[in-house]
């Protein structure tokens with residue numbers, strides 16, 4: 001048995017940040033346990049390599065939800081990173097802090113201290129903002145790149161369409177004026193993915209007090225007299241146990257942090273008993289409060305060349321690869337999502353209620369028998385898509401039985417409120433208005449089935465049920481809050497009712513943020529590390 005001060009479970013977006021922050025003083029021994037591998041694949045480092053990780057079992061847990069009546073009986077595909085860097089190693093790299101109100105809502109929901117002022121201060125400490133001319137603002141470890149000089153020319157139609165409708169535009173969705181048509185900033189540096197594994201964990205691993213064990217599947221926790229003291233791990237077929245002198249920190253993500261708690265007997269007592277697990281703490285909130293962004297894409301054939309023309313032909317791929325190799329720039333250095341932004345579907349709303357995506361590319365996902373390949377279409381095309389920003393439906397994630405390797409039961413309970421139906425129709429109609437502008441209309445050669453342009457509101461909702469999918473932002477299953485009756489961890493991220501145990505990852509969000517969730521997750525971990533160190537002294 002080996003002793004460490006802090007044991008972090010999961011080297012994902014949050015876990016890597018924690019490892020660096022908790023080890024910086026050199027005073028604490030930190031062990032990071034990661035079920036996946038080291039993440040050395042060039043497809044992880046390459047921003048557009050996203051498509052290669054999307055179905056790859058070597059780096060991806062590849063979960064599925066239960067079938068949902070509200071989504072035409074479909075099961076959703078949920079990729080999650082199973083690799084050092086976690087989902088941040090396989091994500092689309094859009095860097096979105098979220099809207100100030102999102103965090104003020106956290107604080108109002110009982111996450112005392114997690115308001116926008118605190119979030120902003122943490123973001124400023126975390127980030128170095130890199131402008132397109134290379135100039136830098138801030139000195140944080142995480143580089144956030146402005147790529148507005150590199151996006152495909154087709155994007156200009158999206159900006160012109162927004163202007164035609166009188167919608168705002170912004171040159172910084174992460175700045176004080178965050179609303180409107182925008183080029184997405186991405187977390188890259190030198191054209192390579194800058195996830196928390198690179199920005200935080202890599203420098204931390206140079207310290208003598210940090211140990212990373214990969215291929216280490218955490219199967220359970222040892223809890224003695226109300227205190228979590230040890231972690232049970234399967235590594236290369238062998239069972240191992242590690243003891244934490246100070247604390248165990250769960251950073252296994254929204255799908256697995258609640259399941260590790262449940263396997264340890266912390267969760268809904270009835271459900272645990274039905275699986276033969278003796279409850280040590282009855283808390284029905286463990287696994288509840290699941291929230292996610294659902295989004296939909298509308299595909300159009302275009303009247304002018306788009307990124308399809310660059311990336312489909314072999315000579316185009318070769319040119320892009322050469323450009324990347326020589327300059328670390330060009331389409332391979334960018335996200336698949338180039339433009340979009342936060343919008344109000346109705347101008348009277350208090351804050352934006354929709355996030356839009358405009359991508360100068362269309363693609364098909366095909367299976368060639370051995371693996372699934374993401375391939376640009378052989379004709380010019382583009383995508384306009386949206387996600388309602390703050391859905392109100394709440395679902396659950398639970399263990400399927402007491403075997404840690406059994407896949408989770410993911411029940412998103414999607415579109416279960418009238419408000420969510422209204423938001424879907426509002427988002428679809430906003431896209432309808434955009435596509436009806438002269439600016440975007442002239443780019444449409446034809447709609448690829450189905451055609452948004454002729455849809456009535458009820459058809460927008462019906463189509464959404466048939467075709468929408470996760471935008472890969474599940475949060476909330478170990479919700480933080482002051483009141484133990486409605487939450488899992490307190491605002492200092494300690495599990496209510498169990499000593500020596502915290503949860504620090506996207507699962508503690510009380511409510512989903514309006515945009516993509518990676519930046520808020522890293523922000524959360526950065527600030528949480530400060531709280532953990534404060535509590536120690």
Ligand SMILES: Cc1cc2nc3c(=O)[nH]c(=O)nc-3n(C[C@H](O)[C@H](O)[C@H](O)COP(=O)(O)OP(=O)(O)OC[C@H]3O[C@@H](n4cnc5c(N)ncnc54)[C@H](O)[C@@H]3O)c2cc1C
Pocket residue numbers: 009010011012013014015033034035036054079080081082083084085086087088090091092093094095096216217218219251252253254256471472473474505506507516517518519521
């Ligand atoms: C395909 C995809 C695209 C996305 N695109 C974007 C985007 O463009 N912008 C954005 O902001 N967000 C995006 N996201 C979401 C974002 O990446 C996540 O919100 C964020 O990474 C969550 O961080 P986390 O620390 O909570 O969990 P994760 O980063 O998932 O980390 C959890 C870690 O725990 C490990 N783990 C799990 N179980 C165990 C176990 N039993 N034992 C040991 N280790 C374990 C996992 O392998 C993983 O490394 C995307 C996500 C995906 C999957």
